[in-house]
Amino acid sequence: xxxxxxxxxxxxxxxxxxxxxxxxxxxxxxxxxxxxxxxxxxxxxxxxxxxxxxxxxxxxxxxxxxxxxxxxxxxxxxxxxxxxxxxxxxxxxxxxxxxxxxxxxxxxxxxxxxxxxxxxxxxxxxxxxxxxxxxxxxxxxxxxxxxxxxxxxxxxxxxxxxxxxxxxxxxxxxxxxxxxxxxxxxxxxxxxxxxxxxxxxxxxxxxxxxxxxxxxxxxxxxxxxxxxxxxxxxxxxxxxxxxxxxxxxxx
Amino acid sequence: xxxxxxxxxxxxxxxxxxxxxxxxxxxxxxxxxxxxxxxxxxxxxxxxxxxxxxxxxxxxxxxxxxxxxxxxxxxxxxxxxxxxxxxxxxxxxxxxxxxxxxxxxxxxxxxxxxxxxxxxxxxxxxxxxxxxxxxxxxxxxxxxxxxxxxxxxxxxxxxxxxxxxxxxxxxxxxxxxxxxxxxxxxxxxxxxxxxxxxxxxxxxxxxxxxxxxxxxxxxxxxxxxxxxxxxxxxxxxxxxxxxxxxxxxxxxxxxxxxxxxxxxxxxxxxxxxxxxxxxxxxxxxxxxxxxxxxxxxxxxxxxxxxxxx
Numbered sequence: 391x392x393x394x395x396x397x398x399x400x401x402x403x404x405x406x407x408x409x410x411x412x413x414x415x416x417x418x419x420x421x422x423x424x425x426x427x428x429x430x431x432x433x434x435x436x437x438x439x440x441x442x443x444x445x446x447x448x449x450x451x452x453x454x455x456x457x458x459x460x461x462x463x464x465x466x467x468x469x470x471x472x473x474x475x476x477x478x479x480x481x482x483x484x485x486x487x488x489x490x491x492x493x494x495x496x497x498x499x500x501x502x503x504x505x506x507x508x509x510x511x512x513x514x515x516x517x518x519x520x521x522x523x524x525x526x527x528x529x530x531x532x533x534x535x536x537x538x539x540x541x542x543x544x545x546x547x548x549x550x551x552x553x554x555x556x557x558x559x560x561x562x563x564x565x566x567x568x569x570x571x572x573x574x575x576x577x578x579x580x581x582x583x584x585x586x587x588x589x590x591x592x593x594x595x596x597x598x599x600x601x602x603x604x605x606x607x608x609x610x611x612x613x614x615x616x617x618x619x620x621x622x623x624x625x626x627x628x629x630x631x632x633x634x635x636x637x638x639x640x641x
Numbered sequence: 642x643x644x645x646x647x648x649x650x651x652x653x654x655x656x657x658x659x660x661x662x663x664x665x666x667x668x669x670x671x672x673x674x675x676x677x678x679x680x681x682x683x684x685x686x687x688x689x690x691x692x693x694x695x696x697x698x699x700x701x702x703x704x705x706x707x708x709x710x711x712x713x714x715x716x717x718x719x720x721x722x723x724x725x726x727x728x729x730x731x732x733x734x735x736x737x738x739x740x741x742x743x744x745x746x747x748x749x750x751x752x753x754x755x756x757x758x759x760x761x762x763x764x765x766x767x768x769x770x771x772x773x774x775x776x777x778x779x780x781x782x783x784x785x786x787x788x789x790x791x792x793x794x795x796x797x798x799x800x801x802x803x804x805x806x807x808x809x810x811x812x813x814x815x816x817x818x819x820x821x822x823x824x825x826x827x828x829x830x831x832x833x834x835x836x837x838x839x840x841x842x843x844x845x846x847x848x849x850x851x852x853x854x855x856x857x858x859x860x861x862x863x864x865x866x867x868x869x870x871x872x873x874x875x876x877x878x879x880x881x882x883x884x885x886x887x888x889x890x891x892x893x894x895x896x897x898x899x900x901x902x903x904x905x906x907x908x909x910x911x912x913x914x915x916x917x918x919x920x921x922x923x924x925x926x927x928x929x930x931x932x933x934x935x936x937x938x939x940x941x942x943x944x945x946x947x948x949x950x
Binding site for chain 1: 664698701702703704705722723724725726727729731733735737738739740741742746747750751752753754755756757758796800
């Protein structure tokens, strides 16, 4: 337990020591998104009945922050340790691969939730919003950030240099996030893109999370939960297998 | 947890059996077997690329052998990796550090990774012994290279490992730190720790190590006590600068080299010095300079490496 706790604490301490970059900056970015899109689109786009565009946008922005920061935390921490070589400090001790996995993923969840909560705390000053189903909201926030923390771990293990990590982030994570319905309801899309969106697991995370606020969503929250939980299970199994075999970490 | 057959009442500190390791087409280790007993200071020598660091990586679990097995104090480094790693402290060759933390934080984190809580009394003692106390709260980035090296040593010791491996701990380190480091290593050894070290400074290995293995192209090409290696492979050389460029015929047999008035003569042992001096005196040749070179490990090393060309 001490091993896991120490590694978890180290991961928290790492991002907390640079909190301007890891917490404050993403909150600021999300507020800018909200101000600009709400100004441009409020009153013009009606998504759900009695829900303004700004109110619709907030849960999406919160979840996007949660996901992106969870991914950024585990991936950048690991690639930095690999590139600078200090990953040996974690490879020499008797830390099990499960402890390693849990510590990195939970720290990613923590950062995702902190940033997400920060975005929410600031945006409620601008937008009137109520939480209809807090348990659904919590479940999707937790699972979503855990999935992205796990993806970050995969990317961090796989990438040998920052350039490869940037490719993973910009060509996989970013499109999946932006095309998941953060800024729109997929019901407004042409049928082809609607169908395609259903193959994007990020769509279910954001749709389910949004259900927590409005009690309304594009697909049933139970369906989303099953998809998201299955994703997490598969990605965890892959990551644990990578860690167990020492893929790219123990040569 | 396997502790070997009952005959091994005291397991070897490190037992390496027939370890092979390749990186693609490059064979880094080609069947290395070694046994390092508890309480030894053991030297692992070899030119760059001989496989020293790869071997240490396999022992430490940083790399996985293609075949063969390694045990640390009887614990297999793969099957029983938790015990093996708890019993081992490794000072890596690269000067690595985590720029996010202070010296004390780095040592506390490292303790936690080994499952140890509330380790500050021992951390204070290590920092004191390595002259790090004044830098305890300095960020790792702010330390000089020598100081970072000391922190690496300290990090390897947080869990009081019975077996300590130092991979080139004195590379790029000034004389003062080298001496204090070896003094510290010596005191750890006297307290019962087994020490394994690699170094390019052969005089250090000669001074410190009871036994030495020499590696070349992934193979052990020599394995013996330092004393035996010196006796078997090294000779006594007498360097003389004479007052003229001529040497008595009776000394030509032992002549190794000569340039102008500088002659190097090979001796079987110290008792032959007297004969050399007598012959020079008979020939009326005066000595301007006189230097006796006892056997050294550098010569042993060079001879073993060229022998197996």
